[in-house]
Amino acid sequence: MASFEMSFDEAKERVEELVSLLDQYSHEYYVLDQPSIPDEDYDKLYKELSELEELYPTLIQNNSPTQRVGGALLEGFEKVPHDSPMLSLDNAFSEEELIAFDHRVSQLVSGPYTYHCELKIDGLAVSLKYEEGRLVQAVTRGDGTVGENVTANVRTIKSIPLKLKELLTLEARGEIYMPKSSFIKLNEKREEQGEAVFANPRNAAAGTLRNLDPQVTASRNLNVFLYSLNASSKISVSTQDEALNLLDKVGLRTNPERQVFSSISDVLAFVEEYQEKRATLPYEIDGIVIKVNELDNQQKAGFTVKAPRWAIAFKFPAEEAKTVIRDIEWSV
Numbered sequence: 001m002a003s004f005e006m007s008f009d010e011a012k013e014r015v016e017e018l019v020s021l022l023d024q025y026s027h028e029y030y031v032l033d034q035p036s037i038p039d040e041d042y043d044k045l046y047k048e049l050s051e052l053e054e055l056y057p058t059l060i061q062n063n064s065p066t067q068r069v070g071g072a073l074l075e076g077f078e079k080v081p082h083d084s085p086m087l088s089l090d091n092a093f094s095e096e097e098l099i100a101f102d103h104r105v106s107q108l109v110s111g112p113y114t115y116h117c118e119l120k121i122d123g124l125a126v127s128l129k130y131e132e133g134r135l136v137q138a139v140t141r142g143d144g145t146v147g148e149n150v151t152a153n154v155r156t157i158k159s160i161p162l163k164l165k166e167l168l169t170l171e172a173r174g175e176i177y178m179p180k181s182s183f184i185k186l187n188e189k190r191e192e193q194g195e196a197v198f199a200n201p202r203n204a205a206a207g208t209l210r211n212l213d214p215q216v217t218a219s220r221n222l223n224v225f226l227y228s229l230n231a232s233s234k235i236s237v238s239t240q241d242e243a244l245n246l247l248d249k250v251g252l253r254t255n256p257e258r259q260v261f262s263s264i265s266d267v268l269a270f271v272e273e274y275q276e277k278r279a280t281l282p283y284e285i286d287g288i289v290i291k292v293n294e295l296d297n298q299q300k301a302g303f304t305v306k307a308p309r310w311a312i313a314f315k316f317p318a319e320e321a322k323t324v325i326r327d328i329e330w331s332v
């Protein structure tokens, strides 16, 4: 039905239906990577929503997909203290160090314990706060205690929902990154325009997230993987694996290359497997994060001043420097 024939109430109902439909289609496309409709159908619904919002501006919802890219240039980034510090990870560089980590853990926890292994994405850490299901704030890690408010820029990242599938109040933390393919295209464009190229995808993601123009951020195809959930007591999970499955359930994007193991030797095999697979992944990783899976065991193991005793990052050696030999034009 064309929008001008609608009454206000019909328009209100249709706007709510369109926002909910477009949210679901965005989730399928950007989070699950399994679109259920062709792009042109999405675009048609988006256009109908934009027209209705133009006709009835009071119907514009904050979580409408049309509201992702704010118009205004940012003056700067406000400093924001984290509710709880964004901790760092101790590093390991050899299998022996992982075995020593396992030995320490076995002394700290009681009873059986398992490990949750996750990829360490080479991006920048961010905290996303949702209140009753709505994204209210996004803050960079900063120095771990105080970060920068990057909400306006994070709202432009299409894989980050403006409204969760359940109206929960929670904080999710994870890594914002730029896929390798987007990094290559961006540098080609910058080179053509005589601009300085970014050294690596991590720098490109950081530079993009800290750009004062949300339109620029929106154009750079950033993405996210969330790996931790600080939830109000309402949410009960007892392992890291359950926590990430809950993030999936509410519509937040997590990395699928994760596994639970009950022995450090299986963890070592996982580490070797991904050292091999690393070059084939569509995003850069700089290691594997190994965490004690059970939250009660995490609590027993506790923390040092700066890092949990129940987690460690196995760091891969820096990827072989990509030397690009330019076509040398020999003058004859």
Ligand SMILES: CC(C)(CNC(=O)c1ccc(Oc2ccccc2)cc1)c1ccc2c(N)nc(N)nc2n1
Residues within 6 Å of the ligand: 086, 087, 088, 089, 118, 119, 120, 121, 175, 227, 228, 229, 289, 295, 296, 298, 299, 308, 311
């Ligand atoms: C482990 C943590 C430091 C996040 N922090 C937490 O998950 C966390 C969880 C409960 C905490 O407090 C507890 C509350 C209740 C019970 C036990 C602990 C504190 C921190 C971390 C840091 C960097 C990471 C990274 N680059 N990649 C991945 N894949 N994972 C990462 N994980």
